[in-house]
Amino acid sequence: MLKFLQSMVMALLIGASAAAGAADEVERGTADEAVALVKKAIAFYKANGRDKLAAEINNRTPQFREKDLYLFMSPYAGGSVIAHGANAKLVGKSLGDLRDVDGVNFVQKFREIAASKEGKGWVDYKWPNAKTGALESKSTYVERVDDLYIACGTYKAK
Incomplete structure (x- = not known):
């Protein structure tokens, strides 16, 4: 499984060289916008439930996408991705x-933040930009709701 995921990340990185020039053209979401999108998803979850939120995220509906921002959702105690707004191939994967390329186990950090007393915070790592394919520094806001975390990250300009 890990080799599959690493291969997928490498494929995205190979495509990054062709998309590198487009990286500057993408309108970037801000940290405040990422937090607001997570809060909006939590409100939707509380009103409509896990399955409906997962469907909205997985179907990439505009209400949960803004600029280069997208949501993802997983159980914080471990398990498979429930929803991912940028890459449907990650849904159902543990x-x-x-x-990341620097060895940061960012998923474990997401879980640690969600399991913490506060249940929310930020994680820094590197990830391919969903819009351009370029490998970029990313900062993701994670917030726990029930047994899940919902997250949204911002790509940092070079």
């Missing part, structure tokens, strides 16, 4: 051992 990403607990996934590391």
Whole structure:
């Protein structure tokens, strides 16, 4: 499983060289917008439930996408991705051992934040930009709701 995920990340990185020039043209979401999108998803979850939120995220509906921002959702105690607004291939996959190019186990950090007393916070790592394919520094806001975390990250300009 880990080799599959690493291969997928590498494929995205290979495509990044062709998209590198487009990276500057993408309108970037801000940290405040990422937090607001997570809060909006939590409100939707509380009103409509897990399955409806997962469907909205997985179907990439405009209400949960803004600029280069998208949501993802997983159980914080471990398990498979329930919803991912940028890559449907990640849904149903367990990403607990996934590391970025610098060896950061960012999924484990997501879980640690969600399991913490406060249940929310930020994680920094590197990830391919969903709009351009370019590998970029990313900061993701994670917030726990029930047994899940819902997250949204911002790509940092070079």
